[in-house]
Amino acid sequence: MSNLIEMKKVRKTYKLGETEVHALQGVNVSISKGEFISIIGPSGSGKSTLMHIIGCLDVPSVGSYHLQGEDVGKMNGDQLADIRKKFIGFVFQDFYLLPDVTAWYNVALPMIYNRVPPKTRKERAINLLTEVDLSDRINHLPNQLSGGERQRVTIARALSNNPEIILADEPTGNLDSVTGEGVMQIFYKLHEEGKTVIIVTHEHYVADQAERKIQLKDGMIEDGG
Amino acid sequence: MDRGFLLESLRSAIEAIKTNKLRSLLTTLGIIIGVTTVIAVISVISGLKTQVASSFSTLGANVLYVQKYPWVMGGAGIDWWKIRQRKDMGMDEFRALKEYGSSFKYVAPQITYRYDVKVGNKNARGVEVVGTTEHFPEIRDQGVKLGRFLSLDDIRYRRDVCILGQDVVNTLYPDENPIGKQVRIKGRILTVIGILKELGDLMGQSMDNVVVIPYTTMAKFVGHRRSITITVLAQDEEEASEEIRWILRRVRKVKPGEDDDFSINSSGAITKQFNELTRTMFIIMIGIAGISLVVGGIGIMNIMLVSVTERTREIGVRKAIGAKSSEILSQFLLESVMISFVGGIIGIFLGFSLTKLISTIGNMPFGMPIWSIVLGFSFSFFIGVFFGIYPARKAASLSPVEALRYE
Numbered sequence: 140m141s142n143l144i145e146m147k148k149v150r151k152t153y154k155l156g157e158t159e160v161h162a163l164q165g166v167n168v169s170i171s172k173g174e175f176i177s178i179i180g181p182s183g184s185g186k187s188t189l190m191h192i193i194g195c196l197d198v199p200s201v202g203s204y205h206l207q208g209e210d211v212g213k214m215n216g217d218q219l220a221d222i223r224k225k226f227i228g229f230v231f232q233d234f235y236l237l238p239d240v241t242a243w244y245n246v247a248l249p250m251i252y253n254r255v256p257p258k259t260r261k262e263r264a265i266n267l268l269t270e271v272d273l274s275d276r277i278n279h280l281p282n283q284l285s286g287g288e289r290q291r292v293t294i295a296r297a298l299s300n301n302p303e304i305i306l307a308d309e310p311t312g313n314l315d316s317v318t319g320e321g322v323m324q325i326f327y328k329l330h331e332e333g334k335t336v337i338i339v340t341h342e343h344y345v346a347d348q349a350e351r352k353i354q355l356k357d358g359m360i361e362d363g364g
Numbered sequence: 365m366d367r368g369f370l371l372e373s374l375r376s377a378i379e380a381i382k383t384n385k386l387r388s389l390l391t392t393l394g395i396i397i398g399v400t401t402v403i404a405v406i407s408v409i410s411g412l413k414t415q416v417a418s419s420f421s422t423l424g425a426n427v428l429y430v431q432k433y434p435w436v437m438g439g440a441g442i443d444w445w446k447i448r449q450r451k452d453m454g455m456d457e458f459r460a461l462k463e464y465g466s467s468f469k470y471v472a473p474q475i476t477y478r479y480d481v482k483v484g485n486k487n488a489r490g491v492e493v494v495g496t497t498e499h500f501p502e503i504r505d506q507g508v509k510l511g512r513f514l515s516l517d518d519i520r521y522r523r524d525v526c527i528l529g530q531d532v533v534n535t536l537y538p539d540e541n542p543i544g545k546q547v548r549i550k551g552r553i554l555t556v557i558g559i560l561k562e563l564g565d566l567m568g569q570s571m572d573n574v575v576v577i578p579y580t581t582m583a584k585f586v587g588h589r590r591s592i593t594i595t596v597l598a599q600d601e602e603e604a605s606e607e608i609r610w611i612l613r614r615v616r617k618v619k620p621g622e623d624d625d626f627s628i629n630s631s632g633a634i635t636k637q638f639n640e641l642t643r644t645m646f647i648i649m650i651g652i653a654g655i656s657l658v659v660g661g662i663g664i665m666n667i668m669l670v671s672v673t674e675r676t677r678e679i680g681v682r683k684a685i686g687a688k689s690s691e692i693l694s695q696f697l698l699e700s701v702m703i704s705f706v707g708g709i710i711g712i713f714l715g716f717s718l719t720k721l722i723s724t725i726g727n728m729p730f731g732m733p734i735w736s737i738v739l740g741f742s743f744s745f746f747i748g749v750f751f752g753i754y755p756a757r758k759a760a761s762l763s764p765v766e767a768l769r770y771e
């Protein structure tokens with residue numbers, strides 16, 4: 140059986156004027172369905188870059204990336220958007236919630252792009268918020284929520300189109316350790332429910348909670364690929 | 365387009381406009397001015413047109429008014445100084461037209477003065493007293509509704525008789541039949557022989573505040589002479605005009621090659637002159653409107669570029685959760701169209717109010733053609749799309765990663 144995620148010799152090079160920045164220099168990664176992975180490494184080692192490529196926000200400069208057997212490198216912008224919409228849920232360090240709409244509306248937003256009927260949208264958004272213990276924060280605006288609550292809204296949003304993969308970039312980076320622990324438990328629960336969870340972090344105590352650690356350094360995998 | 369997505373784009377656009385109310389309002393100023401101008405100009409001109417058309421129809425078709433001055437001074441190549449130097453129109457011209465004219469049915473002089481008309485201590489002030497001949501009713505298509513009109517004998521024997529307009533009757537003989545009774549004009553006693561049919565208003569002035577007398581009688585009590593109007597009932601306006609010109613140029617000794625020193629006015633000619641006049645006005649105002657619309661459009665483009673930059677992160681997030689480039693494009697395009705539309709709606713409202721104000725002050729009929737509203741909406745829509753497309757494309761073409769990394 141082929142892996143869910145299969146990367147071979149992936150390089151990502153950014154051009155900054157004359158100089159080239161090699162964010163990833165030949166990375167091989169395979170992840171199968173349902174795994175709980177952490178990507179760890181020092182700042183600038185290419186963690187976010189790798190996550191963006193896994194999440195189809197970006198494509199490799201060199202090398203191949205197959206997602207569920209399909210060659211992502213050959214896809215156009217609309218096809219990538221479609222994959223992101225249906226297969227991938229993102230959780231960001233800075234939450235990135237829309238400031239002027241309520242928690243439930245933020246959660247429902249991906250469903251709008253997925254053409255889910257309005258009634259189902261709201262119902263499902265409320266269910267998801269309940270799952271992350273925010274049933275009493277449904278009509279709050281983001282600035283009326285604490286950091287941990289905001290991050291849980293973001294997780295609920297990431298789940299709204301029931302994606303195969305959850306990608307989180309430093310999800311605990313802006314939270315204290317207790318709150319961060321709560322968020323990690325949600326990820327663990329999602330993993331137990333069968334989702335593929337990939338968490339980017341530079342904190343070992345976070346990374347250690349995953350089944351498998353992928354260690355990056357200077358754009359190369361040191362361990363766990 | 366999907367309804368949920370459309371509603372979300374609408375919500376987002378409204379939110380963006382609401383958060384920056386003042387900025388959005390200032391942005392739409394150009395659109396507001398442009399659309400207001402378009403609406404007001406179209407409405408006022410169309411109101412004027414209706415009025416002119418309906419008013420001058422009471423003057424009758426095929427009636428030529430041969431006069432010293434033109435009714436409308438306008439258009440290119442008008443030499444005001446020369447016009448003011450013209451000789452008065454007099455009875456010689458009338459007699460020449462009557463004698464030599466062959467292409468028209470009737471010709472009659474109209475000598476007009478404003479006098480008070482009195483009965484006892486009742487006084488109708490500033491009545492238009494018209495000295496004319498027995499052909500007045502045929503030419504003006506206005507007979508008497510009671511009594512009789514002037515006869516050839518009234519003219520010939522300079523009889524002291526008169527026909528009253530309805531306004532004068534209302535003032536002087538409100539409760540009795542005035543026929544056979546007498547009125548005083550400039551101390552002279554005249555006997556009432558008839559009442560004219562009513563004509564109504566022309567350009568906001570009553571046409572019934574009038575007394576008609578034989579022009580020969582008028583000569584008895586009018587001291588100084590003034591320019592008269594010669595009215596002609598033509599079979600064909602063009603042909604009659606040519607003949608009148610031919611006769612009058614000889615009578616008034618106009619040298620070959622020189623311009624006519626008289627004017628042949630008619631309802632047809634005035635409508636033509638009026639249309640020429642409004643066309644110039646129209647072009648100037650549309651030019652002003654066009655400039656403000658373009659300025660407004662550039663303002664919208666500018667504000668949308670700012671908006672796209674401010675919301676780069678948001679664009680990144682939307683793309684991350686699955687928004688296609690085309691959906692980002694629609695969202696921002698909708699926002700620019702909406703800003704422009706708000707300007708358009710305010711402009712239509714202001715244009716409406718302005719037209720209403722002008723028509724009230726100028727005592728004109730109020731008319732706002734539907735197509736002017738449609739035009740106002742289409743303009744603002746078009747401007748919104750045209751000037752919004754560049755910022756929207758910029759937003760749509762952002763790479764998701766770049767947008768998310770934007771600080």
Ligand SMILES: Nc1ncnc2c1ncn2[C@@H]1O[C@H](COP(=O)(O)OP(=O)(O)OP(=O)(O)O)[C@@H](O)[C@H]1O
Binds near residue numbers: 154186187341
């Ligand atoms: N758009 C870009 N243009 C140029 N260089 C870039 C760009 N994006 C990333 N880089 C560079 O690529 C390298 C890897 O960046 P990346 O964001 O993946 O690091 P990271 O491991 O996520 O670091 P951190 O822990 O600080 O988030 C860095 O040296 C960074 O400067």
Ligand SMILES: [Mg+2]
Binds near residue numbers: 186
């Ligand atoms: Mg990073």
